[in-house]
Amino acid sequence: MPNIKIFSGSSHPDLSQKIADRLGLELGKVVTKKFSNQETCVEIGESVRGEDVYIVQSGCGEINDNLMELLIMINACKIASASRVTAVIPCFPYARQDKKDKVGSRAPISAKLVANMLSVSGADHIITMDLHASQIQGFFDIPVDNLYAEPAVLKWIKENIPEWKNCTIVSPDAGGAKRVTSIADRLNVDFALIHKERKKANEVDRMVLVGDVTDRVAILVDDMADTCGTICHAADKLISAGATKVYAILTHGIFSGPAISRINNACFEAVVVTNTIPQEEKMKHCPKIQVIDISMILAEAIRRTHNGESVSYLFSHVPL
Numbered sequence: 001m002p003n004i005k006i007f008s009g010s011s012h013p014d015l016s017q018k019i020a021d022r023l024g025l026e027l028g029k030v031v032t033k034k035f036s037n038q039e040t041c042v043e044i045g046e047s048v049r050g051e052d053v054y055i056v057q058s059g060c061g062e063i064n065d066n067l068m069e070l071l072i073m074i075n076a077c078k079i080a081s082a083s084r085v086t087a088v089i090p091c092f093p094y095a096r097q098d099k100k101d102k103v104g105s106r107a108p109i110s111a112k113l114v115a116n117m118l119s120v121s122g123a124d125h126i127i128t129m130d131l132h133a134s135q136i137q138g139f140f141d142i143p144v145d146n147l148y149a150e151p152a153v154l155k156w157i158k159e160n161i162p163e164w165k166n167c168t169i170v171s172p173d174a175g176g177a178k179r180v181t182s183i184a185d186r187l188n189v190d191f192a193l194i195h196k197e198r199k200k201a202n203e204v205d206r207m208v209l210v211g212d213v214t215d216r217v218a219i220l221v222d223d224m225a226d227t228c229g230t231i232c233h234a235a236d237k238l239i240s241a242g243a244t245k246v247y248a249i250l251t252h253g254i255f256s257g258p259a260i261s262r263i264n265n266a267c268f269e270a271v272v273v274t275n276t277i278p279q280e281e282k283m284k285h286c287p288k289i290q291v292i293d294i295s296m297i298l299a300e301a302i303r304r305t306h307n308g309e310s311v312s313y314l315f316s317h318v319p320l
Contacts, residue, residue, distance in 0.1 A: 001025070004051065004054070004302075005028045005052070005054070005082075006028060007054070008057075009055060009070055010069060012056070014278060014280075015275055015276075019298050019302065022295060022299035023299050028053075030045055040069050040072055043076075044077060048077050049082070050083050052082075052306050053084065055070060055085065057070040057088070057089060058089060058091045059091045059092055059094070060091055070089070070118075075122050077122070086126070086127060087123045087127070088302065089127070092111070092114075092131055092132070095111050096111075098133045115136070115139035115140045125142060125143050126144045126145070127144075127147065128147070130276075132224065145301060145311050147301055149251040150186075151314070151318045152297065153292070154186055157219065161217060161247065163217050166216055167218065168190045168216050170193065170213065170218050170221070171220075172194050172196070176193075177193050190211065192212065192213055194208065196230065202226070207233060209237055209238070214242035217245045219248075223252060224253075225253055226255070227256060227262070228262045231250070231266075231271075232263065235267050247268065250271070250274075253273030253277055253282065260282060264288070270288055271286075272291070273290075275294060297314055299319075
């Protein structure tokens with residue numbers, strides 16, 4: 001493909017390499033370093049004049065450093081006369097801070113701030129995956145392609161859960177009901193949801209299961225798991241409600257704080273995540289974690305965007 005360059009930020013070089021390999025391209029030369037005062041410095045090592053540039057950087061690890069690095073890389077390409085700069089952000093940072101919760105609260109809407117920062121730095125287009133709230137697309141005045149892990153999840157379920165025809169897809173909270181009903185419809189199985197009440201962030205108070213999982217495999221589906229309190233709590237609830245096995249399928253496995261020990265102690269058959277966030281280290285400490293590779297979805301989105309083709313095929317199909 002002519003006139004295209006792909007650069008990798010330092011958050012997830014493995015995913016960037018897979019995307020480049022899939023497209024038959026070399027990753028562009030870029031040197032990112034930090035000065036002794038911790039300022040980020042980026043040098044783009046090749047010409048991008050008139051090129052269609054894609055910068056792959058996920059919102060994980062040292063999240064603020066990685067976000068700043070992405071902004072600086074976009075800006076470096078923009079002022080080096082790139083014709084278009086697309087930020088490929090598999091896991092969008094600050095996506096959970098997308099609204100003011102309490103009436104009259106002084107909480108920030110940080111997802112909107114991040115959107116403004118990306119626009120101001122010079123991004124012309126954003127490609128992301130399973131946004132925590134799809135309305136975040138409306139925080140931008142530039143095009144945003146929000147891709148879905150759903151086709152890859154459906155494929156994984158059919159290939160790895162022998163008794164999938166007798167399963168119930170479960171949402172661990174009311175917010176994920178839409179995601180769960182969509183998957184349940186496409187598998188032609190039942191769904192259930194768990195209503196949870198929180199006293200404060202990251203701590204769940206009580207849970208109520210709505211739906212039937214008796215003598216069935218329960219598959220918990222959510223867009224992200226951070227400290228894993230909710231899904232481990234939900235798994236216990238499902239087992240006590242008569243589920244035979246519990247799987248969890250999550251797009252973004254953040255797994256911070258006590259997450260790994262919670263999963264190890266919980267009653268999951270497997271906790272399946274995509275590689276929007278690097279998982280190698282986590283998998284060493286937790287044998288239950290399995291990974292679905294979504295690099296081909298992102299690569300295909302880049303190829304289609306570059307060639308001016310429609311991306312909507314990817315909403316329902318996994319590229320071969």
